[in-house]
Amino acid sequence: MNILILGGGGREHALAWAIKQNPKCDKLIVAPGNAGIAAIAECASVNPEDGAAVVAFCEENAIDFVVIGPEAPLAAGVADALRAAGILCFGPSAEAARLEASKAFTKEICDAAKAPTAGYARFDDLAAAKAYVTEQGAPIVVKADGLAAGKGVIVAMTLAEALDGLDEIFGGAFGAAGAEVVIEEFMEGEEASFFVLVDGETCLPIGTAQDHKRVGDGDTGPNTGGMGAYSPAPVLTDAIAQQALDLIVRPTMAEMARRGTPYQGVLYAGLMIKDGVARLVEYNARFGDPECQVLMMRLGAQVLDLLLAVAEGRLAEARVNWADDHAMTVVMAAAGYPGAYAKGSEIKGLDALPEDSFNMVFHAGTKDDHGRILSNGGRVLNVTARGATLAEAHARAYAMVDGIDWPEGFCRRDIGWRAL
Ligand code: AMP
Numbered sequence: 001m002n003i004l005i006l007g008g009g010g011r012e013h014a015l016a017w018a019i020k021q022n023p024k025c026d027k028l029i030v031a032p033g034n035a036g037i038a039a040i041a042e043c044a045s046v047n048p049e050d051g052a053a054v055v056a057f058c059e060e061n062a063i064d065f066v067v068i069g070p071e072a073p074l075a076a077g078v079a080d081a082l083r084a085a086g087i088l089c090f091g092p093s094a095e096a097a098r099l100e101a102s103k104a105f106t107k108e109i110c111d112a113a114k115a116p117t118a119g120y121a122r123f124d125d126l127a128a129a130k131a132y133v134t135e136q137g138a139p140i141v142v143k144a145d146g147l148a149a150g151k152g153v154i155v156a157m158t159l160a161e162a163l164d165g166l167d168e169i170f171g172g173a174f175g176a177a178g179a180e181v182v183i184e185e186f187m188e189g190e191e192a193s194f195f196v197l198v199d200g201e202t203c204l205p206i207g208t209a210q211d212h213k214r215v216g217d218g219d220t221g222p223n224t225g226g227m228g229a230y231s232p233a234p235v236l237t238d239a240i241a242q243q244a245l246d247l248i249v250r251p252t253m254a255e256m257a258r259r260g261t262p263y264q265g266v267l268y269a270g271l272m273i274k275d276g277v278a279r280l281v282e283y284n285a286r287f288g289d290p291e292c293q294v295l296m297m298r299l300g301a302q303v304l305d306l307l308l309a310v311a312e313g314r315l316a317e318a319r320v321n322w323a324d325d326h327a328m329t330v331v332m333a334a335a336g337y338p339g340a341y342a343k344g345s346e347i348k349g350l351d352a353l354p355e356d357s358f359n360m361v362f363h364a365g366t367k368d369d370h371g372r373i374l375s376n377g378g379r380v381l382n383v384t385a386r387g388a389t390l391a392e393a394h395a396r397a398y399a400m401v402d403g404i405d406w407p408e409g410f411c412r413r414d415i416g417w418r419a420l
Pocket residue numbers: 118141150153155184185186187188191270281282
């Protein structure tokens with residue numbers, strides 16, 4: 001079959017790498033792709049957020065199946081446009097993707113589903129929000145309602161930070177995404193991510209992961225999109241995963257179906273775990289980036305069969321073949337990230353690295369310049385490895401990192417520290 005993946009980061013490189021290994025995949029196109037993806041698939045320049053353009057591209061290129069990587073096309077209704085045109089697609093409708101696109105909506109659904117999550121209040125007025133925060137006191141969490149590229153959340157340890165955060169959000173720092181705020185109780189505990197495939201009805205867990213949001217070793221410095229990840233997450237034991245499935249994920253999915261907006265795709269549940277109890281921090285309507293890279297490394301070619309079972313509503317008959325393995329990815333970023341950084345520095349040494357089912361460098365932000373690989377973003381490479389133990393995956397990943405010659409890049413040296 002002919003397959004189109006929308007997106008151009010490390011997540012989409014990992015999806016392409018896994019899907020390409022499945023014999024059902026005849027032709028693979030990724031839009032827009034990147035220099036690493038170009039080595040295994042055709043890259044196309046269609047705008048992934050333009051539903052009509054994506055449908056037209058699929059018709060011209062006889063595409064049988066579309067996999068949507070990032071959240072923006074989901075929120076823009078690209079999955080709806082594809083389904084309306086009769087094209088098989090992996091990813092939720094715009095209405096179902098509101099579980100990521102609106103934090104207030106998610107809270108409303110959690111209330112209806114009685115899913116354990118932080119207590120909250122919502123406001124569209126600065127003065128009322130400030131009065132509430134002042135009355136509640138710190139620590140407290142202030143969130144812009146809409147999509148803000150991971151930047152609309154202020155975990156305020158002091159009242160002043162919370163009030164400044166409200167000024168920033170209502171001052172327009174996140175545009176329309178900040179027209180409303182959700183103010184949440186601060187939850188303590190250890191965070192982990194739980195990934196569940198959903199075909200509207202059936203829920204099938206496909207793995208757990210932990211990422212590292214802070215830029216610096218020892219979880220210091222500003223927040224990023226994620227500096228590394230590993231799977232499985234030891235804190236998300238089988239018992240806690242079952243609890244999260246029974247009390248959080250299934251009731252949420254049932255509520256979405258009850259409302260006539262069933263969810264179809266991967267549901268990424270960010271959980272806070274304390275004393276054996278999981279509460280929901282947030283949902284995302286897509287795979288995590290870089291969490292997807294470690295999941296793909298572990299699942300391999302069967303991913304295509306699973307994603308097709310979701311799109312065709314056949315998840316009840318699908319099975320995941322688990323290996324008792326571990327995977328880790330280390331993000332190499334451009335100096336300065338997550339602040340200002342330069343693009344266009346040359347990355348050498350990639351050709352000499354192993355590329356097999358245990359070792360893979362996924363490209364997140366690169367471009368090809370007549371055979372030279374240049375950095376083209378903040379997060380640039382995802383150096384990913386698999387092993388029988390996390391220690392083995394760690395050793396393999398950092399051995400590859402040490403083989404990469406890129407003076408303008410950096411990475412954290414302590415990915416996996418909690419589990420190691
Ligand atoms: P979100 O975009 O909702 O995932 O928030 C980003 C990060 O803020 C999360 O990964 C948590 O580390 C933190 N966070 C969000 N909500 C809470 C909360 N209610 N209590 C504690 N930390 C939170």
